[in-house]
Amino acid sequence: MTRYDAHQEVEVSFVLNGKKVRGRCTPRVHLADFLRHKIHATGTHVGCEHGVCGACTVLVNGAAARSCLLYAVQVDGAEVTTIEGLKPDDAEFSPLQTAFHEHFALQCGFCTPGILMSATDFIRNTPNPTAEQVREMLSGHLCRCTGYEPIVRAILAAARSSAS
Numbered sequence: 001m002t003r004y005d006a007h008q009e010v011e012v013s014f015v016l017n018g019k020k021v022r023g024r025c026t027p028r029v030h031l032a033d034f035l036r037h038k039i040h041a042t043g044t045h046v047g048c049e050h051g052v053c054g055a056c057t058v059l060v061n062g063a064a065a066r067s068c069l070l071y072a073v074q075v076d077g078a079e080v081t082t083i084e085g086l087k088p089d090d091a092e093f094s095p096l097q098t099a100f101h102e103h104f105a106l107q108c109g110f111c112t113p114g115i116l117m118s119a120t121d122f123i124r125n126t127p128n129p130t131a132e133q134v135r136e137m138l139s140g141h142l143c144r145c146t147g148y149e150p151i152v153r154a155i156l157a158a159a160r161s162s163a164s
């Protein structure tokens with residue numbers, strides 16, 4: 001296991017949304033802060049900073065993860081996807097983002113990047129979800145605006161369109 005000096009900056013590099021990025025930080029900097037303050041990828045939001053609200057969710061090697069609970073050094077060499085990398089290059093939005101737009105599944109949008117990242121992983125692993133399964137997945141995310149129902153409808157619609 002690598003041993004770090006808490007006060008000594010180290011180099012961190014990983015693939016972010018298909019492009020190699022690198023930066024220096026102390027080992028105690030969490031991934032969300034590294035993304036926002038070192039890489040200036042500010043689409044990932046930070047709410048509670050202790051793993052509860054889900055706002056900071058990103059994909060690490062394809063799996064949803066709380067970037068406030070990961071140190072940046074833990075993703076050295078990994079593939080990280082954030083909201084900035086969700087849409088295909090040749091489209092304005094991903095199908096999931098389009099479904100959120102069409103179903104009015106966001107208001108202030110603070111929770112939205114994290115929910116979209118979790119939902120991306122969820123639909124990949126649960127191609128034909130029930131509303132109950134979507135609600136269970138959403139139990140890891142706090143949204144103060146929408147009442148969740150439009151979000152459930154949007155995720156179900158996106159899952160249906162990617163299955164067809």
Ligand code: FES
Nearest residue numbers: 047048049054068
């Ligand atoms: S900021 Fe990471 S879960 Fe709330």
Ligand code: FES
Nearest residue numbers: 107108143144145
């Ligand atoms: S849309 Fe405002 S917190 Fe979810």
